[in-house]
Amino acid sequence: MEQLLHYVWKHKLYPLKELKTSDGQQVxxxxxxxxxRNAGPDFFNAKIRIGTTMWVGNVEIHDKASDWYQHGHDKDSHxxxxxxxxxxxxDTEVMKSNGQYVPQMLLSVPDDVMxxxxxxxKTDEYPPCYKVIPDLSSLIIHSWMAALQTERLEQKTEAIRKRAEMCNGSWEDAYFVTLARNYGFGxxxxxxxQWAYNMPLSAVAHHRDDLFQIEAIFMGQAGLLELDSIPEYYQKEALNDGYFAKLRNEYQYLAHKFSMKPIDFKLxxxxxxxxxxxxxxxxxQLANLYYQQKAGLSQLVECDTLDELKSVLSSQVxxxxxxxxxxxxxxxxxEKHLSYGSLNLLMINTAIPMLFAYGRHTTKExxxxxxxxxxxxIKAENNYIIxxxxxxxxxxxTAGDSQALIQxxxxxxxxxxxLRCRFGYEYLKRR
Structure with missing residues (x-):
């Protein structure tokens, strides 16, 4: 209920009657x-006329007045x-830490808002505000979706920033981890x-010109060169075709050389x-991308057009x-090229957030x-949410629209x- 009172106060959805303090002064x-939304009073720098006096200061809101004492505000100078x-x-008068009483006002949530x-x-329909959507102006829709699109990129930026911290500040490695994660496609x-964090890219770089060795390290670190990772009925065929054994032998040599340990293939x-x-x-596909020197952040940043971006992300086995x-x-x-849909998802979920995040990090707008x-x-995604x-x-x-609506x-x-949604606001204020 307190959140709803915050909402009514913030958007001035007050009952259609005169507002007064508990001692009868007009508000x-x-x-x-x-x-x-952080520690401290609920609203800063409000402007309120109480009686004939204009006040500029903070406002605190509670379900019931006694919550003031329950939360210890009477002892907090803030x-x-x-x-x-x-x-x-x-249900009670309230006092500040300096001994002064605080003017109080009863605020009821209007019946229609409630x-x-x-x-x-309570509705099980999705979205619950579906009744108001057809009546929304294009300005409301566009402004909210633009804000949601930015919010989603900011959220992904924070995830990438944390990966960079995990990679000892290396944004290059953070990009590889982000790219790898999205190659999992959910x-x-x-x-x-986890596999990407376990990948010693400095060691792989020594063999950048040898695709076979790159694939050996990539497959080996994934635990996929252990015989037990192959179903028993395929193990004989895998050993007979020669490629598995060659990769495994190469990996065992390189793993010893660089002290590498694979992740558990059962994951x-x-x-x-x-x-x-x-x-x-x-x-x-990732091994091929790395071998072609297209898995680096510098290659991504140099992409000025969408066609260049597609080219950098395109790969095959x-x-x-x-x-x-x-x-x-x-x-x-x-040949198992990345499909059109997979390429779009990699652009939307990897390349574009990385450009945005790195732009924020380097202050390159x-x-x-x-x-x-x-x-x-990019064309909008096609899934059940959209x-x-x-x-x-x-x-x-566009993909901007679909990302906003997923958010x-x-x-x-x-x-x-x-209460934080602009569509929800339009729904609540209906009369």
Missing amino acids: EVIDPGLHN YDNVVLHVAGLL QHYDELQ INGDVFE WRFLRLRPQNFPHIRIS TPYWETHYTFGSTSSKN VLCDRAFDFLEQ RMWQQVGLPVK LKKEYCDKKDC
């Missing part, structure tokens, strides 16, 4: 103040600048990230995974994997602007955080 809210205490129930809030919280994303998931997404295929999906199991010949430009040039929003009337044309679903709808 006029000129500016509700800046909402504070609350001495509170000019008005707002509560849904005035009804609409209950609808948003199901194996966590394992790919990889294959259930309900399409063969083209098998770890062997994705790792071979090494010859053995053109006729295999796992060791020992043959298939019809297929041109990289941030380029990230936004690329999002507007189709859901399209069905209720939202236009979804909306995951960070607002799923968390029932309608």
Whole structure:
């Protein structure tokens, strides 16, 4: 309830009656103040006329007035600048640490706002605000989706920044980890990230000109060169075809040379995974990308156009994997290029966030602007979240749109955080 009182105060959705303090003085809210989500009073620098006096200061809001004491504000000097205490129930007078009493005002949530809030919280429909979507102006939709798009990039930037910290400040290595994670395409994303952190790139760099050795290290570090990683009914074929044994021998030599240890092969998931997404295929594509010197941050930053970006991310498997999906199991010949959809996902989830994050890190706004430009040039993703929003009337044309709506679903709808959503605001203020 307190969050809803915050919301009513912030957006001035007050009941249609005169506002008064507990001692009968008229209250006029000129500016509700800046909402504070950190420690301290709930709203900073509010402008409020109480009676004939204009006050500029902070506002604290509680479900009931006695929460002031429950939270220890009467002993905290940070609350001495509170000019008005707002509560849904005035069950006591409140006092500052300096002994002064704080003016109080009863604030009720209007019935229609409460009804609409209950609808948003209890409905099983997605999105719960679907009734208001068709009536929203293009300005409201565009401004909120632009904010959501930036918010999503900021969120991914924070994840990349943390990876750079894990890589001892190396943004080059952080890019490789980010790239590897997204080569997992969801199901194996966590394992790919663990694999990438376990990859001694300084050692791999000594063999940059030898694709076979690169693939040996990549496959070996994934634990996929252990015989037990191959289903028993394929082990004989894997040993007979020669390639597995050659890779394993090479890896054992290099692992000893560079003191490398693989991750547990049992971490990889294959259930309900399409063969083209098998770890062997994705790792071979990554090995090829690294061999072609296209897996580096410098190559990414040099991309000025979307075509250049696609070229840098495009890869295919090494010859053995053109006729295999796992060791020992043959298939019809297929070069196994990254598909159009996979390439788009890598641009959206890896390259563009990395450009934005690195642009923020280096204060190069041109990289941030380029990230936004690329999002507007790529076609929108097609998944159940996007189709859901399209069905209720939202236009979804570009990857920028789809990323914004994925952010909306995951960070607002799923968390029932309608009070921070601009669509939710429009729903709540309906009369």
